[in-house]
Amino acid sequence: MTLPRRALLRQALGLGGAALAAGGLGAAPAAAAGAADRTLRQALSACRPAGDPLEGLLAGNRRFAAAWAASSGADRTATDRSQAMAALWPGTCQLDPGALAQGQRPWAAVLACADARVAPEWVFDVGPGELFEVRSAGNTAFDAGIASLEYAVAELAVPLIVVMGHQGCGAVTAARSDTTLTPLLQALVAPIRASLVPGDDLGQAVQRNARQTARLLGERSELLRRAVAARQLAIQPVHFDLATGLITLI
Numbered sequence: 001m002t003l004p005r006r007a008l009l010r011q012a013l014g015l016g017g018a019a020l021a022a023g024g025l026g027a028a029p030a031a032a033a034g035a036a037d038r039t040l041r042q043a044l045s046a047c048r049p050a051g052d053p054l055e056g057l058l059a060g061n062r063r064f065a066a067a068w069a070a071s072s073g074a075d076r077t078a079t080d081r082s083q084a085m086a087a088l089w090p091g092t093c094q095l096d097p098g099a100l101a102q103g104q105r106p107w108a109a110v111l112a113c114a115d116a117r118v119a120p121e122w123v124f125d126v127g128p129g130e131l132f133e134v135r136s137a138g139n140t141a142f143d144a145g146i147a148s149l150e151y152a153v154a155e156l157a158v159p160l161i162v163v164m165g166h167q168g169c170g171a172v173t174a175a176r177s178d179t180t181l182t183p184l185l186q187a188l189v190a191p192i193r194a195s196l197v198p199g200d201d202l203g204q205a206v207q208r209n210a211r212q213t214a215r216l217l218g219e220r221s222e223l224l225r226r227a228v229a230a231r232q233l234a235i236q237p238v239h240f241d242l243a244t245g246l247i248t249l250i
């Protein structure tokens with residue numbers, strides 16, 4: 001693996017320079033980047049963790065979970081909850097919207113369920129422009145989602161993809177049932193059904209689906225597989241517990 005990262009991945013994708021104009025600032029060769037590009041790159045990286053991006057996500061999740069717990073309970077009013085959750089924001093890094101209008105440099109990608117309760121920005125306490133997100137019911141490795149993640153890795157230099165399953169997932173519940181589904185929903189739950197093991201409860205099925213999805217990303221995408229092999233990308237399945245607000249590596 002001697003090709004530079006950018007050349008390797010861009011070659012695999014067959015991408016040209018047009019991506020820069022589409023917002024992929026991370027694709028710019030360092031030597032060719034002008035002063036303006038360097039300034040923009042710095043502005044777009046202002047919230048990027050200094051160390052391991054996974055540790056950065058977990059730290060954000062601990063902040064979120066504390067606020068989530070503080071706002072939980074039937075005795076809490078809407079105002080109580082609003083204040084508890086709003087208390088997160090003073091500590092959340094926020095990028096310059098003017099810089100975001102010119103490009104993006106997300107430092108992690110999340111493949112998450114479409115469930116209304118699992119918005120990645122909340123779960124990981126990050127601001128706009130930090131996470132590249134792909135979402136569908138059941139957080140499955142569907143073609144357009146994998147292609148989107150290939151773009152994130154090849155063009156935006158994202159070093160981490162998190163596959164996030166969650167407690168009480170409706171798509172996994174549907175996959176485990178005999179309920180009649182529409183043809184499109186049947187197709188959506190097919191990969192979840194393929195991951196099911198008899199005897200698993202819902203929680204175990206959710207985690208198995210997330211781990212299977214993480215494996216499928218590498219199996220179905222040569223670009224992602226090569227990036228992992230070259231240690232330019234990590235793919236990590238996780239589980240989100242709605243009751244505690246905490247993320248667990250699985």
Ligand SMILES: [Zn+2]
Binds near residue numbers: 166
């Ligand atoms: Zn779900």
